[in-house]
Amino acid sequence: MSNKMNHNMNNTEQVKRSLKKRHRQERRFILLGKLSVMTGFLFLAFLLADISIKAWPAFQQSWIQLDVTFDAQNLGVEAPADEAALKKGNYRGVLKQSLYAMFPEVSARRDKKALFKLISSGAEYQIRDTLLAAPEMLGTTQQTWVLADDDVDSFLKEEKMRELQQDDRRIKDNQVAWLDQLSEQGRIESKWNWAFLTSGDSREPEQAGIAGALRGTMLTILVVLAMSFPLGLAAAVYLEEFAPQNRWTDLIEINVNNLAAVPSIVFGLLGLAVFISFFGVPRSAPLVGGMVLTLMTLPTIIIASRASLKSVPPSIRDAALALGASKVQTVFQHVVPLAMPGILTGTIIGMAQALGETAPLLMIGMVAFIVDIPQGITDSATVLPVQIYLWADSPERAFMAKTSAAIIVLLLFLVTMNLLAVVLRKRFERKW
Amino acid sequence: MTQVAEAPDIHQTIKETVGSPFTHKPKLSTRNVDVFYDDKQAIFDVSLDIGNHEVIALIGPSGCGKSTYLRCLNRMNDTIPSCSVTGEFRLDEEDIYAKEMDPVLLRARIGMVFQKPNPFPKSIYDNVAYGPKLHGLAGNRAELDEIVVSSLQKAGLYEEVKDRLNASGTGLSGGQQQRLCIARTIAVSPEVILMDEPASALDPIATATIEELIDELRQNYTIVIVTHSMQQAARVSQRTAYFHLGKLVEVGDTNQVFTNPQHQLTENYITGRFG
Numbered sequence: 036m037s038n039k040m041n042h043n044m045n046n047t048e049q050v051k052r053s054l055k056k057r058h059r060q061e062r063r064f065i066l067l068g069k070l071s072v073m074t075g076f077l078f079l080a081f082l083l084a085d086i087s088i089k090a091w092p093a094f095q096q097s098w099i100q101l102d103v104t105f106d107a108q109n110l111g112v113e114a115p116a117d118e119a120a121l122k123k124g125n126y127r128g129v130l131k132q133s134l135y136a137m138f139p140e141v142s143a144r145r146d147k148k149a150l151f152k153l154i155s156s157g158a159e160y161q162i163r164d165t166l167l168a169a170p171e172m173l174g175t176t177q178q179t180w181v182l183a184d185d186d187v188d189s190f191l192k193e194e195k196m197r198e199l200q201q202d203d204r205r206i207k208d209n210q211v212a213w214l215d216q217l218s219e220q221g222r223i224e225s226k227w228n229w230a231f232l233t234s235g236d237s238r239e240p241e242q243a244g245i246a247g248a249l250r251g252t253m254l255t256i257l258v259v260l261a262m263s264f265p266l267g268l269a270a271a272v273y274l275e276e277f278a279p280q281n282r283w284t285d286l287i288e289i290n291v292n293n294l295a296a297v298p299s300i301v302f303g304l305l306g307l308a309v310f311i312s313f314f315g316v317p318r319s320a321p322l323v324g325g326m327v328l329t330l331m332t333l334p335t336i337i338i339a340s341r342a343s344l345k346s347v348p349p350s351i352r353d354a355a356l357a358l359g360a361s362k363v364q365t366v367f368q369h370v371v372p373l374a375m376p377g378i379l380t381g382t383i384i385g386m387a388q389a390l391g392e393t394a395p396l397l398m399i400g401m402v403a404f405i406v407d408i409p410q411g412i413t414d415s416a417t418v419l420p421v422q423i424y425l426w427a428d429s430p431e432r433a434f435m436a437k438t439s440a441a442i443i444v445l446l447l448f449l450v451t452m453n454l455l456a457v458v459l460r461k462r463f464e465r466k467w
Numbered sequence: 468m469t470q471v472a473e474a475p476d477i478h479q480t481i482k483e484t485v486g487s488p489f490t491h492k493p494k495l496s497t498r499n500v501d502v503f504y505d506d507k508q509a510i511f512d513v514s515l516d517i518g519n520h521e522v523i524a525l526i527g528p529s530g531c532g533k534s535t536y537l538r539c540l541n542r543m544n545d546t547i548p549s550c551s552v553t554g555e556f557r558l559d560e561e562d563i564y565a566k567e568m569d570p571v572l573l574r575a576r577i578g579m580v581f582q583k584p585n586p587f588p589k590s591i592y593d594n595v596a597y598g599p600k601l602h603g604l605a606g607n608r609a610e611l612d613e614i615v616v617s618s619l620q621k622a623g624l625y626e627e628v629k630d631r632l633n634a635s636g637t638g639l640s641g642g643q644q645q646r647l648c649i650a651r652t653i654a655v656s657p658e659v660i661l662m663d664e665p666a667s668a669l670d671p672i673a674t675a676t677i678e679e680l681i682d683e684l685r686q687n688y689t690i691v692i693v694t695h696s697m698q699q700a701a702r703v704s705q706r707t708a709y710f711h712l713g714k715l716v717e718v719g720d721t722n723q724v725f726t727n728p729q730h731q732l733t734e735n736y737i738t739g740r741f742g
Contacts, residue, residue, distance in 0.1 A: 280548055350585035354648070357543060358598040358655060359575035369587060 086446075090439035092192045096228035096241060097183040099154055099217060103133045103162055104176040114174065121167055126159040130181075138213060149210055155182035157242045180224070185240040185433040187214065191223070205432075231440060235406045236422065240433030243426075245444050247408045251321055251401070251416030252390065252448065258325020258412055259332060259389050264382055266329070267336030268371075271378070274337070275344040276366045295334035302331045303398030311399060319400035319415040327395045332385035339381020343374040376460045383456035387449055393420040419445040485729045486719035488708070490518040494659060494689045495540060500554035502535050502544070502713075509535045513554075513715040515708060517659075522681060522690045524700035524721065527710035528736065533693045536710070537661050540691065541577040542570045558659070575602055578657035582664040584644035586636035586651070591628050594636040594647055595619060598655035614654055622650035623680050642673025649680065653688075660684065662692040666699065678703050697737055701725050709733045 107114050109132050110124035131151055135141065141150050158181035165179055166172055183191070186205040190196045191214070201208050217223050234244030274291075278284045306327035310316045316323045347370045355365040371378075396402065401417050402425065409416035417425070419441060426438040489496075493516035502510035510532045517523050525533040535544070542563065544550045556563035563573060575598075586594050595615045598604075605611035615632070619625035624646040628639070636647050645665060652660055662681070666674040681690060681703045694700050700707050700721065707724040709717045709732070717724060717733045728734040 348585075350581060350583055351587065352546075353543065353579075353581060354585045354587065354651075355597075356546065357541065357574055357579035357581070358601065358651065359571050359573075360597075360601055361571050364601065373588065 086439045086442050090436060090443050092189075092433075093231060093436035093440035094228050095192070095225050096230065097188045097191045098180045098224050098226050099183050099187075100178055100180050100222040100224070101130070101133050101154070102137060102176050103129065103165075103179045104136070105129065105162075105166055105173050106132070107174055110173075112173075116170070116173065118167065118170070121170060121173075122163070124163065124166075126163045126166075130154070130159050130162060138216075141213075146209060149207060150213060153184055153187050153210060153213065155184050155241045156239055157237070158182055182241050183223070185431055188241055189432045190214075191225070231437070235408050236404060236417070236425075237406060238404075240429075240431045240437060243434070243437055245419070245422065245441055247405060248417050248419045248422035248441070249444065249448075250408050251324075251405075252418040252445075254321035254409060254412050254416065255324045255328065255418055256386060256390060256452075258321055259328045259386060260382075262325065262329040263332045263336055263385060267333050267382070267385075268340060268378060270333070271337045271340035271344060272366060272371060275341045276370065277362070291334050291337050295338060298394075299331050299392055300394040300398065302327050303395030305330065306395065307398050317413050317415075319403050319405070319417075320413045321409060321416050321418075322412040323399050324396050324401050324416075324418065325412070327399055328389040328392060331392065331395060332389045335385040335388060336378075336381050339384065340374070340378040343377025343381065344370060346377065347373045372463075375463045379456060379460050379463065383453065386452060390449060390452070391420055391445070393424055396421050397424075419448065484514065484715045484718060486717045486724070488515045488715065488718040490516045492519065493517055494519045494559065495691075496555075496557045497536075497540075498555040500536065500539065500552070500556070502532070502539060502553075503551045504547075505549045508713065510539075510713045513710075515715060515718060517689060517691060518706070520685060520687075520689055521706060522685050522692060522704045523706045523708060524704035525691065525693045525708050525710060526695075526697060526700050526736070527716075529695075530712075531710040532713040533710045534663055537663055537691060537693050540659070540661055541574050541579055543574075543579065545570060575655050576657055577659040577661060578652035578655060579661040580645070580648050580652055580663065580665045583668050584641055584648050586639070586644050586647050588635065588637050590633045591619075591636050591639070591647060592632040595650050595654045598651060602655060604655070618650040618654040619647075621653050621684070622646045623676065623683075624650055640673070642669050642676060645669060645673070645677060646680065649677075649684075653684075657688065659689045659691065662690065664693050664695060667695060674699070697725070709736065711736070 106129065107116070109129045110116075110121075110126070111128075112120045112124050116124075131147075134150055134154070135147060138150060141147055161181050162179055165177070187210075190204065190206040190211075196204050196206070197211070206214070214223065230242065231244045232249075233246050234242065235247035237243040270291075274284065274287065278287075306323060310323050310326050311318050316326065351369050351373065352365055355369045356362075360368065396418060402421050403415060403417065404425070405415050405417050407414070423438055423441045423445065426434045426441060495517040497516075498514045500510055500513040501508065513532075513536060525537065527533050538544045539552050539556065540563070544552060552564065558573070558576065562568060587597065589597075592615055595618050596605075596611055599611060599614050605614055616625060619628065624643060627643060628634070628647075636644065639647060645668075649660075649665075665681075666677045669677065678699060681692065684690060692700075692703065704721045706718065707721045708715060709724065709728075709730075711732050717728060717730045719729070724733065725737055728737060
C-alpha cells in the first residue's frame, strides 16, 4: 500500500519535472512564431515605405510659367485663322521666341538651346491646345503654365543636386541660374501630377502616364474573367461531379495539376504559336493577352473549385437526390451554390496571379511602346506589370519615380480586387 | 457498413430465412437480392416483402447490410460506382431496376430520411417547398404554402416553427432538424418512407417525438426503418427483420421476434449476447 503511494508520488514528481521542459518548449515555439510573423511584416512595411517614398516625386510635377505671345507671324498663319490652320501653326517657334524674349541677355546659340531645354518637348502641344480652346488669344500675350523638362523636374525635386559638380549633373550652371531667376519671379510651381493618371505612355518622363497600362490591365482582366471563370467552373464541376472514375479522368487530373506548375512564359509561347500565328488574333491586344492568361489561370481555378466542391458534405447531395432531384439539379441547386465562396476565392487568386504576370505577355507583343489608351480588347495595349518593366528599364532618372508610382497603382488595383472578392463572398454566404 | 467479414461457420448456420418474409399483396417485394461492393459481397440472397401501411424494422449488428439493403430500395446505391445490385425489386408490381424506371420518379415515390439530419442550408420554408417545386406539385404560391404547412404539421414541427418559417433550417435543434427532414420527405407525398437510423443522432426526448411521429405516419405511408436500438424496433414496428452478416436471418411479427425468436442468432442478438 505505502509502496504504491510512493510510486504515485514519484510519478507526480516526474510529471512536474517534465512539465517545466514542456512549458519551455511551448514558450520557445510561440516566440519563434511571433518572430517569423514580425519578420514578414517588417519586410512588407519596408517595401511599402520604400516604394511610397520613391514614388512620391512622380505624383508631383514642376511647371514653368511663360509669357507666350501668340504672334500670327511667328505661328505662320493669317490673322483670322480657322481651326485647321491653327493646328498647323509653328508653336515651337512661338515658344522659342517667348522664351528668348523673357531672357534677352541670352544670345549665344548654345545657350539658347540650353534655355529651350528647360521646358518639356510637349510644351508646344500644350500651348497649341490652349490656343485652339480660345482662338481669340491670337495676337495677344498670355501667361501660360507649361511642363518643365524631366531633368529640370528631377533637379528641382532633389536639393542635393545643387552641390554636385556641373559635370556630374544634367542641369548646367547657366540653367541653374535661369531657374533661380524664374523661381524668384514665382514662375516655377510644383503641381499635383494628374497627367500621370490620365495620359498614356511617353518617351518623355514628364508626359508619361499610367492610364494606358491601367486600361490595358482592366481589359485584359475582363477577358480573363469572362473566359476562365465559366471554363474553369464547368471543367471543375464536370470532373468532380459527373466524370466517371477511370484512367482517362486520372490522366486529366494529373495533367491539370501539372499545368498549374508550368512556367508562365511557356504559355506565352503557346499563345504566340496558336492564337496569333494560327488563329490570327491581333497581337499586342488585351484579347490575346487575356487568352494566354486564361490558359495560365485555368488550372488554379479548376483545382480550387474542385477542392471547394469536394468539401460540400455528401449528406446534402443525398438529401437532394432522395427528394427526386436529378443529378444536374442536385449539383447546380445545392452543391455549386454551397461551393461558390471557395470557387470565387480560387478565381480571385487566379486573377491576382494573372494581374501580376509579365513573362507570357512579353511573348505576345504586349511589351510594345504604346502611347494611345486602348479603347477595346483588340487595340494594341500594355499592362501594368509590363509598364513597370519598361519604365524600370529606362535610363531617365524621372522614370525611377514613375516605376515606383506604377507599382503603387498595381498594388492598389490588387487590393481593390481582393476587397471586391471579399465583399462578393460575404454576399454569397449571407444568402444561405 | 460496407465491410462484411467472412465467417464460414456462421454462414452455414444461416441456410435460409426463418419466419415469414412474404406477405399477401406487398407494397415492396424483393427476391434473391445480392449486393457487391467491387468483389466484396455485402448482401446474400435476401428475399423480403414489405406490406402496405406497415412499419417494418430492420435490425442487426453493425455491418450486417441493413442500410445497404435499404438504400437499394430507392436506388440510392446508384451513386456509388463500385456498388452492383442484382435480384428482383418490385414496387406495386413495377420493376424498380427496370431500364424504363426513372430514379427521379422512383425517389419521388419512395422518400428517404437519413441518419444525420441533413436540412439544406436554406429557410425552413424552402427546405419543405423544395421537393414540391422540383416536381411541380403546386400550381401556385397558395398551394405551395398549403403543402408546406400541412407537411410541417404532419411532421409535428409546425407549432414550433410557424413564426419563423423564413429562418434557416440549420438553426434548429437536432430533433427539430430531423423532423424538418421528415416534413421535407412527406411534402413530395411518397408512398414509402425509408428511414436510416433516424433517431441515432438524437437525445431520448427527441427520439420519443420521432417515434410517436412514425406511429402516426403509418396511417398514410409504408415505412421501412433501420435501427440499432431494439427497444425502438419493438416500440414502432409491426414486423421485424433480423440481418446478420449480409443475410436475412429471421422475419416475423415484432412481438413474436422479440418474445419468441426462432433462430439461435436472433435470440443471441436480442438477448444482448452480441451486437
